[in-house]
Amino acid sequence: MVEKIVELTGTSTSSIEDAVELAISRASVTIDGIREATVEQATAQIEKGKICGWKVTVKVRFAIQDQVHE
Template sequence: MDAHIYKKIELTGTSPNSVEEAVQNAITKAGESVREMKWFELSELRGDISDNKVAHWQATIKVGFRLDG
């Protein structure tokens, strides 16, 4: 069985609509330059409040990807 080595990076995605969209925005953008992404974990969740409503979501995630080799 081959051993694989993974690395984790931290990203923060944003969205005015939802947490899920904030996470997806971060993963989509990272996918433009990072290959072999395998998992993510939510590490922080924040939001802006305007007029007593959630105006914007910020989701900080750690993304694991396999190193070439």
């Protein structure tokens, strides 16, 4: 079995977990077989001294179905 690992970012106004969820649900529209997403970086976006959002970078791993896209 061969898998591919791609790097994505996701953002959410509520939490780190939610930002990961968003990136995954977006990627799942076109990629089947996603197995896991490891958090590489988590950054709070700040406005006027308050956190207005979370941006995460994740490494997403999924089984390759028919072909490895470039």
